[in-house]
Amino acid sequence: MQLSPDEIVYWQLGFIKLNATIVFTWCLMLIFFISANVLAQALTHHDKRTRWQNALETIVLGIEKQISSVGLTYPRQYIGFLGTLFLFVALANLLTILPGYEPPTGSLSTTLSLALCVFIAVPYYGIKKRGVKDYLASYAKPTVIMLPFNIIGEISRTFALAVRLFGNIMSGTMVIAIMMLIAPFIFPIVMTALGLLTGMVQAYIFFILASVYIAAATSVNNTQSHIQKHTLKNTPLTKPSEEK
Amino acid sequence: MTIDWFTVSAQTLNFLLLVWLLKRYLYGPILKAIDARESQVAKVLSDADTIKSDVESQRNLLEQKNAEIDTNRDELLKVATKTANDQSEQIVFQAHKKADEISHSRFLALDKELQHYQNDIALKTLQEIYEIARKVLADLADVELEQKMFECFCKHLKNLSPDEKTNLNKTLEADNTEMVLYSAFELTQAQLEAIDDILKKLTLANTDRQYQLKQEVKVALISGIELRSNAWKISWNSEDYLKVLQTFINQLLTEQRETLNNRTAQLNSRMHTTKDSA
Numbered sequence: 001m002q003l004s005p006d007e008i009v010y011w012q013l014g015f016i017k018l019n020a021t022i023v024f025t026w027c028l029m030l031i032f033f034i035s036a037n038v039l040a041q042a043l044t045h046h047d048k049r050t051r052w053q054n055a056l057e058t059i060v061l062g063i064e065k066q067i068s069s070v071g072l073t074y075p076r077q078y079i080g081f082l083g084t085l086f087l088f089v090a091l092a093n094l095l096t097i098l099p100g101y102e103p104p105t106g107s108l109s110t111t112l113s114l115a116l117c118v119f120i121a122v123p124y125y126g127i128k129k130r131g132v133k134d135y136l137a138s139y140a141k142p143t144v145i146m147l148p149f150n151i152i153g154e155i156s157r158t159f160a161l162a163v164r165l166f167g168n169i170m171s172g173t174m175v176i177a178i179m180m181l182i183a184p185f186i187f188p189i190v191m192t193a194l195g196l197l198t199g200m201v202q203a204y205i206f207f208i209l210a211s212v213y214i215a216a217a218t219s220v221n222n223t224q225s226h227i228q229k230h231t232l233k234n235t236p237l238t239k240p241s242e243e244k
Numbered sequence: 245m246t247i248d249w250f251t252v253s254a255q256t257l258n259f260l261l262l263v264w265l266l267k268r269y270l271y272g273p274i275l276k277a278i279d280a281r282e283s284q285v286a287k288v289l290s291d292a293d294t295i296k297s298d299v300e301s302q303r304n305l306l307e308q309k310n311a312e313i314d315t316n317r318d319e320l321l322k323v324a325t326k327t328a329n330d331q332s333e334q335i336v337f338q339a340h341k342k343a344d345e346i347s348h349s350r351f352l353a354l355d356k357e358l359q360h361y362q363n364d365i366a367l368k369t370l371q372e373i374y375e376i377a378r379k380v381l382a383d384l385a386d387v388e389l390e391q392k393m394f395e396c397f398c399k400h401l402k403n404l405s406p407d408e409k410t411n412l413n414k415t416l417e418a419d420n421t422e423m424v425l426y427s428a429f430e431l432t433q434a435q436l437e438a439i440d441d442i443l444k445k446l447t448l449a450n451t452d453r454q455y456q457l458k459q460e461v462k463v464a465l466i467s468g469i470e471l472r473s474n475a476w477k478i479s480w481n482s483e484d485y486l487k488v489l490q491t492f493i494n495q496l497l498t499e500q501r502e503t504l505n506n507r508t509a510q511l512n513s514r515m516h517t518t519k520d521s522a
Contacts, residue, residue: 006248025258036269045280080267109251
């Protein structure tokens with residue numbers, strides 16, 4: 001029994017190998033690319049819209065609203081990264097209903113790579129908004145003693161992200177596989193349905209946690225620094241994005 | 245469960261590529277479409293607000309104008325009412341004046357016409373009475389009636405007033421004065437002699453004076469007799485009675501006309517009184 005789609009290797013040359021994780025990720029990327037292209041061409045700017053446009057607008061606006069509800073003031077700055085995170089994980093998990101499909105999120109390499117992206121994105125957005133000094137200073141708050149703990153916390157939560165998603169998806173796949181062996185009728189269907197639910201929940205959790213991490217790195221301190229700057233300079237209050 | 249770092253790297257690249265692709269082909273166009281539609285909606289709302297503010301300003305203007313009109317309406321109404329009343333009074337006054345003029349001219353015309361009719365009626369009446377009397381007397385004129393007339397004439401001649409007697413004597417002062425005796429019927433010789441005797445008695449003081457007594461038949465006298473000389477005349481016939489009748493009729497018509505005039509004057513004065521009170 002394979003625990004990860006990484007173990008399914010289609011082609012290998014040295015350390016370069018083409019396993020199921022990469023192949024199915026490319027498939028997902030292709031689906032996204034083709035769908036986005038086709039639907040983008042049918043987009044209209046007036047009131048008469050297609051059902052697909054309505055569905056896409058609903059999804060995009062829903063993601064935007066969720067990002068905003070987390071506390072990020074200008075959600076469109078983050079929708080590219082966070083939205084893609086959610087859609088990729090969700091689609092990867094939803095397609096488990098297809099026979100022969102191996103979800104890339106069932107690979108620790110994929111979840112780790114996503115978690116690493118989040119790990120990089122958090123300081124990226126934090127520094128982008130607050131500046132390097134201010135952002136790095138936040139690790140030494142409330143006291144310098146907290147610096148190692150904050151760094152450990154940063155790393156551990158990244159691993160937690162990766163392992164949580166991997167564990168849930170992998171366990172779901174494993175459960176279905178075991179159930180197929182033990183009771184091939186009815187139970188696998190129920191478990192697949194549960195797997196879909198779990199997959200959507202995990203996608204949402206991954207997306208929300210990433211949003212919260214980015215919000216924690218940007219929003220609060222950003223607002224404080226913005227108010228401080230405004231007080232010092234005695235200038236009219238402007239959008240944080242306009243200060244760049 | 246191992247971590248394949250090549251796969252991790254590849255998946256990271258794949259994910260970053262997917263982020264770029266979706267940002268480029270999905271989020272960008274969709275958000276742009278949403279923004280465009282929202283801007284259209286905002287524009288429509290802005291236009292609606294502009295129109296609403298325009299309508300509000302126009303409504304305020306109209307309300308202000310209505311208030312001004314309401315304020316001026318009473319004053320204009322008073323002026324219009326006064327003007328209308330003045331014009332009405334003027335028109336009524338002119339109408340009364342015109343009516344009075346017409347009434348007066350009509351009254352004058354009626355009066356003139358009445359006088360004319362009265363004269364006509366009197367004339368016609370007299371003519372008719374003459375004709376009837378003539379006809380009646382002509383029909384009745386027989387010997388006995390003519391004798392009665394003759395007797396009446398003689399009686400009349402005998403009973404001349406002193407003034408008439410004087411006049412008769414003056415007439416007979418000239419010699420061969422011709423005395424003509426007109427009558428509607430042929431007088432007998434005896435009747436002529438009787439008249440001659442009466443004349444002689446009347447002129448006793450002048451018996452030497454000669455006069456000629458002639459007789460002429462004049463049908464127009466009907467049943468009358470007339471004795472005429474150059475400057476003197478005495479007669480008896482029905483025409484005298486008819487002249488009395490004409491005088492009476494004329495007097496009666498004059499009284500009626502005066503009554504009518506008085507009644508019209510009263511009517512005019514009553515009309516003037518009513519107009520003044522109005």
